[in-house]
Structures are given as C-alpha cells and as structure tokens.
Amino acid sequence: MSINIEVVDVEKDDELNVVIGQAHFIKTAEDIYEALVTAVKGISFGLAFCEASGKCLIRVEGNDDYLREVAIANAKKIAAGHIFFLAIKNAYPINVLKAIRDVPEVCRIFCATANQLQVLVATTAQGRGILGVVDGSSPLGVETDQDRTWRYDLLRKLGYKL
Numbered sequence: 001m002s003i004n005i006e007v008v009d010v011e012k013d014d015e016l017n018v019v020i021g022q023a024h025f026i027k028t029a030e031d032i033y034e035a036l037v038t039a040v041k042g043i044s045f046g047l048a049f050c051e052a053s054g055k056c057l058i059r060v061e062g063n064d065d066y067l068r069e070v071a072i073a074n075a076k077k078i079a080a081g082h083i084f085f086l087a088i089k090n091a092y093p094i095n096v097l098k099a100i101r102d103v104p105e106v107c108r109i110f111c112a113t114a115n116q117l118q119v120l121v122a123t124t125a126q127g128r129g130i131l132g133v134v135d136g137s138s139p140l141g142v143e144t145d146q147d148r149t150w151r152y153d154l155l156r157k158l159g160y161k162l
Helices: 028-039 065-078 093-101 145-157
Strands: 004-009 017-023 044-050 058-062 083-089 106-113 117-123 128-135
Touching: 004 065, 017 093, 017 117, 017 128, 028 044, 028 058, 028 083, 028 093, 044 065, 058 065, 065 083, 083 093, 093 106, 106 117, 106 128
Parallel strands: none
Antiparallel strands: 004 117, 017 083, 017 106, 044 058, 044 083, 117 128
16 A cells, blocks of 8 residues: 655635544535524635535535635645545634534534645545644744743733633
8 A cells, every 4th residue: 555645725715714634424515604693793705615525525515705715726736535625714713713613513623724735635545644744833932021021912812712
C-alpha cells in the first residue's frame, strides 16, 4: 500500500474565519446551517460538505454567495471524504464552535482560524483524508508584561472579559 502526502493551501481573504472538520452523514450540511443561524444572529457563511459514499457530491449550504464559493473552492482542493469547510463573516469561531460540536454528525474539528492555513492531505488507493493542518506561523518568542497587558486589553475591548 502506498501513501502520498500533499500540502493544500487554503485560499481565503485575510478577514475570513474558517472552520474545517469531519462529519459523517448527508444531513450534515443542513444541521450545521441550523446550528450557525441559531448561534449567532447576522452571521454570514458558506459551507461545503464532501460526501464519502453514494454520489460523492460536495453538498453546499450558506447564506452568502461569495462565502459559499470560497467553501466550495477549498473543499474541491482538499477533496477528502466526509470533511466540511466553513467560511465565516460577522462572527468568530468562538461564537459557533460549541454549536458545531453539538451537531450529532460532527466527529472532529481540525481547525478554526483566520490565519493563513495549509491542510495536510493523505492520498491512498481508497481516497483522500486530512492528516492535520498548519495554522499560521511558528512562535517567535514568549510574551512580555507589555504583550500580556495588550492581550488583556484586547479581550476586554472585544467583550470577552469583564
């Protein structure tokens, strides 16, 4: 048995957040749609879910045409069975991750990020699967007291802390 490992660059605008995960059933796209619109009023998103059996289609949902196209393009590039690619605006992953995790079909979330992203994909005779992701850049050091103060201030400015 042979395996080929490929690095797939995710194509997205810098301000977009993405969530990449794995799920297992045809109703995944509709259930994630419902979870998102229930979790955050005014969220904009596009979702692509790659079936791994039957017609093996990319199932698409969302409420923003551009974000649907972003999700489709990246799902096609990754081309692994039972994965979903979600592109988000007007919300952060922290606002929707619990809702996504609570969808019964969702097995795993590989990442949730606005960073530049690469997906590590393995190809075998059977098909393709995600091994993991490279999310952003490597650390350049350890935060200082000034960096910590900036972090605390940012979280309060965003409304995540008192």
